[in-house]
Amino acid sequence: MLRMTVEPNELLQIAVRIAGGAADLARQMRDEGVTGITTKSSATDVVTAADRAAERYVREALRDSRPGDAVLGEEAGESPGKGAVRWILDPIDGTVNYLYGVPHYAVSLAAEVDGEVVAGVVRNPVSGEQWTATRGGGAWRGEVRLVGSTVTELSQTLLATGFGYAAARRVHQARVVAKLLPIVRDIRRFGAASLDLCFAAEGRVDAYYEKGLNLWDHAAGGLIAAEAGLRVGGLSGAGAGPDLVVAAPPAIWEPLQDALVRLDAAGGP
Ligand code: IPD
Numbered sequence: 001m002l003r004m005t006v007e008p009n010e011l012l013q014i015a016v017r018i019a020g021g022a023a024d025l026a027r028q029m030r031d032e033g034v035t036g037i038t039t040k041s042s043a044t045d046v047v048t049a050a051d052r053a054a055e056r057y058v059r060e061a062l063r064d065s066r067p068g069d070a071v072l073g074e075e076a077g078e079s080p081g082k083g084a085v086r087w088i089l090d091p092i093d094g095t096v097n098y099l100y101g102v103p104h105y106a107v108s109l110a111a112e113v114d115g116e117v118v119a120g121v122v123r124n125p126v127s128g129e130q131w132t133a134t135r136g137g138g139a140w141r142g143e144v145r146l147v148g149s150t151v152t153e154l155s156q157t158l159l160a161t162g163f164g165y166a167a168a169r170r171v172h173q174a175r176v177v178a179k180l181l182p183i184v185r186d187i188r189r190f191g192a193a194s195l196d197l198c199f200a201a202e203g204r205v206d207a208y209y210e211k212g213l214n215l216w217d218h219a220a221g222g223l224i225a226a227e228a229g230l231r232v233g234g235l236s237g238a239g240a241g242p243d244l245v246v247a248a249p250p251a252i253w254e255p256l257q258d259a260l261v262r263l264d265a266a267g268g269p
Contacts, residue, residue, distance in 0.1 A: 006085055008134040011111035012119040015087075016132060018061040019109045022054040023125035026092055026107065029053060030125075034099055045165035046095055051075050054091035054107060062087055074216045086112045090216035093122075094192030103127065108194035110219035120220025122194045131198040131224045139201050139227035146228040149206040154255040157248075160188040160196040160205040164212040172268025173211060179263050193245075197221025200247045201228035207248035207256060211266060218245045235266045 029035075029050040036049025055075040062071060070081030073089040087109065092098050094105030103126035110120035118135040131146070133139040139146040151157050159180065163173045181187055188205055190196055193213055200208045201224045208225075222240055225247040226232045232247045234240050235257065243266040248256050260266070 006083075006113050006118075008111070008113075008118040008137065011085070011113075012121065012132060012134050014062075014065050015109045015111055015119055015121045016130070018058050018065070019107045019121045019123045020130075021061060022058050022091060022107045022109075023123045025057050026050050026054045026098070026105075027125035030098060030101070037099070040165075042165040042167070044096070046099055047075065048092070048095065048099065050098065051092045051095060055089060058087075058089050058091060058107075058109065072215065074214065084114045086115075088112060088117070088216050088219040090194060090214075093194040093217060094190075097191045102191065104190055104192055104195060106192050106194045106198075108216065108220045110223065112219070117219050117223045120223040122198050122220050122224065124195065131201065131221075133201075133220075133224040133227040135223065135227070137227070139224045141198070141202060144202075146202045146224070148201055148225065148228045148230040148249045149203040150251070151206040151249055152251040154184060154252055154259065157184045157206040157252055157256070158186055158188060159184045159256075160190060160199060160208040162189060162191065162193055162196065162210045162213075166269065168269045169212055172264075176260075176263045176265045180259060183259065193217040194221040197225045197232075197245075197247055200230055201225045207246070207252060209244060209246045209248075209256070209260060209265060211244050211268070212242060213245050214242070222247065235260055238266075 068082040070086035071079045090108040098105045123130040196208045199205045230247045231253045234244045
């Protein structure tokens with residue numbers, strides 16, 4: 001059977017168009033008032049009608065543009081496809097910010113080909129800022145090509161992180177962050193992992209780590225950070241995944257890894 005090659009740029013164009021539509025929908029629904037609030041993994045892990053509507057919008061648009069592709073989305077899970085492409089979607093990353101009207105949330109959409117993320121877009125519907133990347137094609141915010149921070153000292157590092165929704169996990173995460181705080185410049189907790197990775201990509205923070213992320217939280221942002229020259233991975237040679245996602249400029253990768261290993265940042269529940 002003849003296998004069609006899939007161009008990352010083509011996938012990115014589709015991703016940008018569809019993420020833009022989903023972002024407009026999420027923002028419009030926020031302006032009209034948040035509805036349909038339910039909880040998922042814990043009493044603080046919320047989902048709104050807009051999360052579900054934005055995911056439905058993206059799935060339908062993908063079905064029109066690329067029928068047969070697989071989709072993994074935060075709200076509706078995995079839909080198998082027939083080819084090499086799988087889309088990875090967080091319809092609203094930063095749902096708690098969304099709920100409270102904090103203008104810091106994002107639509108995150110990535111395209112994988114044969115299991116490798118090759119294109120991704122993260123869009124903040126409120127600020128209109130949009131970060132994109134294709135594998136080997138660099139990371140961009142609009143027309144601006146992004147390069148991460150040039151920090152060389154852990155002690156000078158502005159470090160972003162986030163916390164899970166389960167209380168037991170948070171106890172462990174709090175212990176880790178308490179030990180990191182005195183040895184870095186400062187800590188930031190903005191509330192949307194995809195945007196944390198984009199902020200690292202453009203040096204608005206120097207580095208980022210978090211335990212417990214799902215693929216939809218970091219697929220697009222991880223590619224954007226990597227294409228901006230950051231190292232992106234897990235701990236001790238592992239890939240980025242649920243145990244840990246770390247994004248840091250090469251010069252502080254080792255000292256940050258050492259600190260995260262010493263503090264067992266990938267451990268705990
Ligand atoms: C959450 C955000 C948050 C991170 C959590 C994620 P959601 O995603 O990215 O910053 O700390 O781990 O679950 O639930 O808003 O899509």
